Amino acid sequence: MQILQYLINGIALGSVYALIATGFSLIFNVLKFSNFSHGALMTLSAFSGYFIAAGNGWGLVPTILVSVLTGAAVSLFGEFVAFRRILTHNTSPVYFFVSSITLGTLYEGIVVLKVGANFYNYPRFFGKPYRIAGLFVARSDIIIFCISAAALLLLAYMIRKTKTGRALRSVSFDRDTASLMGINVTRTIQFAFIVSGALAGLAGVFLGINYTLYPTMGSIVVKGFIASVIGGLGSLPGAIIGAMLLGILETTLISIIGSGYAPVFTFVIMLVFLLVRPRGIAGSNIQEKA
Amino acid sequence: MSLYSHILTQILITVVSVSGVFVLTGMTGMFSLGQAAFMAIGAYTSGILVTKLAMPIIVAWPAAVLLAVLVGLIVGLPTVRLRRDYISLVTLGFGEAITALLNRATTITGGASGLTGIPKRTTLLIAFVSAAAVVTLISFFKSSKYGRQCIAVRSDELAAKSMGINVPRVKMIAFLISVAVTAYGGCLYAFYTAYVDPTLFGWQRSAEWIIMVFFGGVNSLTGSILSTFVLSGLPEVLRFLQSYRAIIYAVLVLLVINFRPSGMLGEWELTPKHIKRLFKRPKGARAQEVD
Numbered sequence: 001m002q003i004l005q006y007l008i009n010g011i012a013l014g015s016v017y018a019l020i021a022t023g024f025s026l027i028f029n030v031l032k033f034s035n036f037s038h039g040a041l042m043t044l045s046a047f048s049g050y051f052i053a054a055g056n057g058w059g060l061v062p063t064i065l066v067s068v069l070t071g072a073a074v075s076l077f078g079e080f081v082a083f084r085r086i087l088t089h090n091t092s093p094v095y096f097f098v099s100s101i102t103l104g105t106l107y108e109g110i111v112v113l114k115v116g117a118n119f120y121n122y123p124r125f126f127g128k129p130y131r132i133a134g135l136f137v138a139r140s141d142i143i144i145f146c147i148s149a150a151a152l153l154l155l156a157y158m159i160r161k162t163k164t165g166r167a168l169r170s171v172s173f174d175r176d177t178a179s180l181m182g183i184n185v186t187r188t189i190q191f192a193f194i195v196s197g198a199l200a201g202l203a204g205v206f207l208g209i210n211y212t213l214y215p216t217m218g219s220i221v222v223k224g225f226i227a228s229v230i231g232g233l234g235s236l237p238g239a240i241i242g243a244m245l246l247g248i249l250e251t252t253l254i255s256i257i258g259s260g261y262a263p264v265f266t267f268v269i270m271l272v273f274l275l276v277r278p279r280g281i282a283g284s285n286i287q288e289k290a
Numbered sequence: 291m292s293l294y295s296h297i298l299t300q301i302l303i304t305v306v307s308v309s310g311v312f313v314l315t316g317m318t319g320m321f322s323l324g325q326a327a328f329m330a331i332g333a334y335t336s337g338i339l340v341t342k343l344a345m346p347i348i349v350a351w352p353a354a355v356l357l358a359v360l361v362g363l364i365v366g367l368p369t370v371r372l373r374r375d376y377i378s379l380v381t382l383g384f385g386e387a388i389t390a391l392l393n394r395a396t397t398i399t400g401g402a403s404g405l406t407g408i409p410k411r412t413t414l415l416i417a418f419v420s421a422a423a424v425v426t427l428i429s430f431f432k433s434s435k436y437g438r439q440c441i442a443v444r445s446d447e448l449a450a451k452s453m454g455i456n457v458p459r460v461k462m463i464a465f466l467i468s469v470a471v472t473a474y475g476g477c478l479y480a481f482y483t484a485y486v487d488p489t490l491f492g493w494q495r496s497a498e499w500i501i502m503v504f505f506g507g508v509n510s511l512t513g514s515i516l517s518t519f520v521l522s523g524l525p526e527v528l529r530f531l532q533s534y535r536a537i538i539y540a541v542l543v544l545l546v547i548n549f550r551p552s553g554m555l556g557e558w559e560l561t562p563k564h565i566k567r568l569f570k571r572p573k574g575a576r577a578q579e580v581d
Contacts, residue, residue, distance in 0.1 A: 028375075033375065034375045034378055034379060036323065036378070036382075036497075081544055081548075082544060082547070082548075085547075085548045085549075086547070086548075086551070089551075091551045092551075094319050094444075094508075095547055095551055097321050097378065097500075098500060098501070098504045098543070098547060099544070099547055101321075101323075101497045101500060101501065102497075102501060102539075102540045102543045102544055102547070103540070103544070104497070105494065105497055105498075105501070105536050105539060105540045106536070106537060106540035106541070106544070108494070108536065109534075109535075109536030109537040109539075109540060110537065112533075112536065113533060113534070113537065216492070219386065219492070219493065222382055222383055222386050225379045225382060225383065226379075226383055229376070229379055229380075233375060233376070233379075260390060260393065260394035261390065261391070261394055262390070263383075263386045263387050263389075263390040264387045264390055264391055266383070266387075267383045267384060267386065267387035268387075270380065270383055271364075271365070271368055271380070274368035274369065274372070274376065274380065275367070275368045278368065278371070278372050278376075
């Protein structure tokens with residue numbers, strides 16, 4: 001019974017990690033770099049959800065909408081100020097790293113300027129947890145799981161079946177060839193950033209519901225990174241599987257050794273994974289291009 | 291006067307750490323977002339050895355650096371063979387793990403309230419001599435065989451490999467050197483402020499160092515040091531802008547990356563040869579400097 005309870009809590013946690021990991025992997029896929037501004041973007045959009053919607057007594061749906069829209073808009077803005085010129089001038093991809101780190105500092109700086117070091121809480125959107133056959137299932141967990149699953153399914157459909165998705169896949173495969181085939185590469189990359197930002201906004205709200213809102217909450221993004229490393233860097237299904245696995249492992253670990261040491265163990269798990277199977281679960285093998 | 295010497299000492303300690311980051315990021319093109327965690331290892335180990343075990347500094351500091359290098363070896367081992375993204379992801383996780391560890395192991399580290407009672411031993415002179423020594427050593431390293439291999443790996447890993455360079459080995463050497471230097475910076479820091487706590491060593495600090503290296507010039511040690519002085523001196527001069535510090539930093543760096551991607555000095559180094567040329571043909575040298 002206890003194990004089943006861990007499983008339920010783990011899947012709920014894992015679905016948030018999955019949102020983070022897919023948002024991160026999407027950009028990794030398209031531009032082949034790790035977007036370190038993703039965490040700060042989550043923070044920024046979660047806070048805008050608080051200040052624009054939840055703080056004014058609006059409900060859950062408007063809060064999510066505001067955060068998602070902010071995430072998408074800010075992400076698009078970030079693409080324009082930090083990545084566009086590097087892309088068009090074909091400067092070394094190393095600069096993507098520096099840009100994204102800087103962008104992260106910028107977002108976090110803006111949040112700190114507004115809120116200082118204070119903690120904020122979303123109002124309680126949900127009632128008491130359900131009791132099903134001796135197991136506690138929080139209402140928030142059910143909603144979070146359902147919305148995350150819907151968002152990820154929508155994303156999968158978009159990438160697999162639509163024209164934009166096909167463009168996205170071909171741009172990730174080879175930018176120059178895609179552009180020769182008449183695909184508008186810039187537009188496609190913008191699209192990827194919008195989707196990734198929207199996912200970041202969604203994940204930000206859910207993290208805010210599960211924990212509290214504070215300016216450095218973006219560091220939870222590490223979990224998303226670890227999940228995508230476990231799943232296989234750049235693979236979307238891998239990222240989701242990795243995230244679920246990480247969520248379940250983490251809730252189990254926390255109940256055994258306490259929440260304090262949990263980051264240490266998740267880190268060790270990642271190291272072991274890299275030693276044993278560096279390609280991750282999905283086994284995508286991305287070599288650095290010459 | 292004491293305010294100036296205080297600021298100068300802090301900047302010199304930062305110069306030590308940034309020189310370490312320069313080897314890793316500027317020369318080899320790897321990004322460590324957990325570099326500050328190695329500084330934490332240096333600071334905490336040396337502090338604990340001196341305060342709790344009453345060891346002399348001359349033993350404690352090398353021990354702290356050695357421990358950091360050993361940990362760096364473990365962190366580096368799985369990552370140097372993989373593409374460069376892994377090292378930044380792994381070190382970011384590592385930084386979080388170290389922060390958690392420092393917060394939890396209360397009996398040894400003092401937990402969230404920090405490690406206190408470290409004797410204040412780092413003077414302006416010691417900081418200056420350390421910074422000068424580290425910078426000199428790294429400039430030697432840069433012009434050595436290994437240094438040139440590092441630059442080759444950064445420019446094109448595949449080409450470097452095909453020229454017979456052992457890429458994982460070169461990456462590991464660069465990583466360990468940067469870890470050792472940063473850990474030494476941590477020792478200096480702990481024995482200057484006499485107090486350390488886990489919040490000082492988050493990823494923001496690592497990011498700040500990377501930004502300093504890039505602001506100064508991707509492959510210029512001179513540039514990195516110059517930008518350390520500029521970027522850490524600036525907030526002291528403009529005290530009224532303290533809360534905007536992170537934002538001003540970020541905007542400055544975004545401007546540099548967009549419009550002058552090679553940084554302030556690019557690849558230019560302050561060497562005896564350049565100084566001589568500076569005196570010989572002032573105008574010609576100017577033009578070259580801008581290059």
